[in-house]
Amino acid sequence: MSKIHLSLVFHNHQPVGNFDYIFHDAYEKAYKPLTDCLDRHPTILAAMHFTGPLLDWLMANQPAYLDQVASQVQHGQLEILTGAYYEPILAMLQDADKLGQIQKLNRAVEQLFGTTPAGMWLAERIWEPHFPKPLQEAGIRYTILDDAHFQSAGFPAEDLFGYFVSEEQGQTINLVPSHRQLRYLVPWKPVDDVISWLQEQADQRNSPGKPPAWAVMADDGEKFGYWPETYNSIWVEGWLDEFFTALEQNAEWVQLIHPKDYMAQFRPRGRAYLPTASYMEMGEWALPSPASWELRDLREQYQQELEIIPEWDQEKREETGRVLKFLRGSFWRNFLVKYPEINHMQKRGLALSQRIHALPPSPTREKALNALWASQCNCAYWHGVFGGVYLFHIRSANYSNIIEAELLLEDGETASVQESDFNSDGFAEVIVSNGPLQVVIEPAQGGILTELDYRPTKYNLLNIMSRHPEGYHIQIQEAADTHMLMTPGDDRSKFEGEPVRAKEKGLEKYIYVDWHRRGMFVDHFPGEQTTLQNFEASQYPEQGDFVDQQYQVEIQTTDPSPVLRLVRDGYVWMRDIRLAVQVAKTIRLENETIVAVYHITNKGDVALATRFGVELAFGLDGGDNREYCVLEVNGNSYGLGSTGEVGGVTRYRASTKLRKVALEFSLSRSATLWRFPLAPITLSEGGFERVHQGMVSLPWWVLNLAPGGTWETEIQLALTPLK
Structure with missing residues (x-):
């Protein structure tokens, strides 16, 4: 009987900032049962990877579990893989951080499990061609990628039952293909189907003159009990025990082996220089939304064709398969184009990294590095269908770590101002701090604030997401149009x-797309037909050209804290008249207060009659839950998920009990206040839903300015501790 070598690799991860109950549930439903199952089957060899955040939690909460894993390592049952400690996407790091994070996890693996790792888990299997050099310098001998990575470089699927050598500047590393078909069989199909597939590969993939066939199943450990609807099948019904028993019964021809041992015993199948790649879906998600949906439709079309082509028509089946094989999307870096907020966060970390690495070694430098590395945890830097960039608490944790690292570097500094193009958009941004506050101002994008750090609590109050178009929004609209949108209380049988599941009726009406980045001190001239409803929907007539256009900036450093004067000479349309208007805003930090003074001047030759509003967005932990967050206006309180209008407003206040901070807005002129939530629609386990990201408040006024006339107002935002 033909033989095949098999490696099982389990990747266990929870992100920095995730809720403690999620760590606990994943441990109880996946990590601990899997390790116990291996104890019940001591001849089953496997490999595991634990990310740093999960190891930190296990050390604090389940140290006996780590001893159990260490025992399996010492008995030769488990191989432990390393990785970058906080599970970053390596492509977003400079090489010094790649090396530092990998070495940190190497040390943890050696201390906890008594073994030196040979292989590493690559976060989201995101590969770039320059990786061999930094990985080899970190002592890595191999990493595991998808078979799709190799197929995109032209490798036939039948040749991917071994490993390959890649190189960069003479530095080499072994690349191991993980088989998609095996990942889709385990644990979703009957055990007999998995064994049949292995038998088929054993019969077909062993060729004279080549190393013995090697199949690899490398996937998330959470898939084995923690993913929705998996605990019952895997542990109650016993799928994994049955699978391990089947492997034991077929051990004569299915030879389980650790990846490092296969490579020690057998030679590679050749060289491989792979393009930028990840798993197939990641390439689809990284595309702009229309293209993402178009690629998804195209794949489904060819997949459906393949399924109905009869077995005897091999020529047609092969032709369709060839098209599917080369259908690729974009790559991870395109998320930095798709979501400016995520580019902002990543570039903040990159600039901080350069500052830290320029310092001589010291305990403070090490603490700052660890905080920086924690901010690089990958989960908030991409989005597929669930969570990702829309996970507020994960972004919040990343920013908290960035702020912590910066505070460690300051060494008593108070006021400072930096002007540079840190976000790599071709225009300079300005970062101003005065001790308790730090703001990022983007003159080229309307002179708006895109970051507001309240440093006593290490909290970015502009950690918000604008409402971006997503490919799956088309699915919601199509389902609503065809009456296939199922909401709670609907009868499934009808x-x-x-059906497409949604958590509320009429969800399709809330698919709003923002045409500009949300922030603070965004200058609007809403047309006379603008209502709260069409302003919230971002489908209103904007009469000015100030929202996202270039402001000139002048930095004054004579005061104790820097003062920024931002000026734009633009236009406001009044029906058919284009009127020259100047908006000048002076922004300064005073202790824990931001003071913005506006001067609007009519530079035209006719009277200016319009409305002017200043967008003041913010995001708070607790979101639209009134138990934690509340907005107070004129003696009334509202949830941050509410939409409404209040007249005669000179003060309003938003607060979060979770962060124990309040934002108090003061207006020198009485205004009409509009408010609405930023709640993009995304997908969760229970269906599509609105996910709270923040609130937009817009105080606005009616302006009537004669030619040459100037209107002035002052807005103050004070941040205060909440007792």
Whole structure:
């Protein structure tokens, strides 16, 4: 009987900032049962990877579990893989941080498990061609990628039952293909189907003159009990025990082996220089939304064709398969284009990294590095269908670590101002701090604030996401149009076919797309037909050209804290008249208060009659839950998920009990205040839903200015501790 070598690799991860109950549930439903299952089957060899945040939690909460894993390592049952400690996407780091994070996890693996790792888990299997050099310098001998990575470089699927050598500047590393078909069989199909597939590969993939066939199944450990609807099948019904028993019964021809041992015993199948790649879906998600949906449709079309082509028509099947094989999307870096907020966060970390690495070694430098590395945890830097960039608490944790690292570097500094193009958009940004506050101002994008750090609590109050178009929004709209949108209380039997699940009726009406980045001190001239409803929907007539256009900036450093004067000479449209208007805003930091003084001047030759509003967005932990967050206006309180209008407003206040901070807005002129939530629609386990990201408040006034006339107002934002 033909033989095949098999490696099982389990990747266990929880991100920095995740809720403690999620760590606990994943441990109880996946990590601990899997390790116990290996104890019940001591001849089953496997490999595991634990990320740093998960190891930190296990050390604090389940140290006996780590001893159990260490025992399996010492008995030769488990191989432990390393990785970058906080599970960053390596492509977003400079090489010094790649090396530092990998070495940090190497040390943890050696201390906890008594073994030196040979292989590493690559976060989200995101590969770039320059990786061999930094990985080899970190002592890595191999990493595991998808078979799709190799197929995109032209490798036939039948040749991917071994490993390959890649190189950069003479530094080499082994690349191991993980088989998609095996990942889709385990643990979703009957055990007999998995064994049959292994038998088929054993019969077909062993060729004279080549190393013995090697199949690799490398996937998330959470898939084995923690993912929705997996605990019952895997642990109650016993799928994994049955699978391990089947492997034991077929051990004569299915030879389990650790990846490092296969490579020690057998030679590579050749060289491989792979393009930028990740798993297939990541390439789709990284595309702009229309293209993402178009690629998804195209893949489904060819996949459906392949399924109905009869077995005897091999020529047609092969032709369709060839098209599918080369259908690729974009790559991870395009998320930095798709989501400016995520580019902002990543570039803040990159600039901080350069500052830290320029310092001589010291305990403070090491603490700052660890905080920086924690901010690089990958989960908030991409988005597929669930969570990702829309996970407020994960972004919040990343920013908290960035702020902590900066505070460690300051060494008593108070006021400072930096002007540089840190976000790599071709225009200079300005970062101003005065001790308790730090703000990022983007003159080229309307002179708006895109970051507001309240440093006593290490909290970015502009950690918000604008409402971006997503490919899956088309699915919601199509389902609503065809009456296939199923909401709580609907009778499943009334739907013919598979409905699209949503958590509330009429969800499709809330698919709003913002045409500009949300922030603070965004200058609007809403047209006379603008209502709260169409302003919230971002489908109103904007009469000015100030929202996202270039402001000139003048930095004054004579005061104790720097003062920024931002000026734009633009235009406001009044029906058919284009009127020259100047908006000048002076922004200064005073202790824990931001003071903005506006001067609007009519530079035209006719009277200016318009409305002017200043967008003041913010995001708070606790979101639209009134138990934690509340907005107070004129003696009334509202949830941050509410939409409404209040007249005669000179003060309003938002607060979060979770962060124990309040934002107090003061207006020198009485205004009409509009408010609405930033709640993009995304997908969760229970279906599509609105996910709270922040609130937009807009105080606005009616202006009537004669030619040459100037209107002035002052807005103050005070940040205060909440007792």
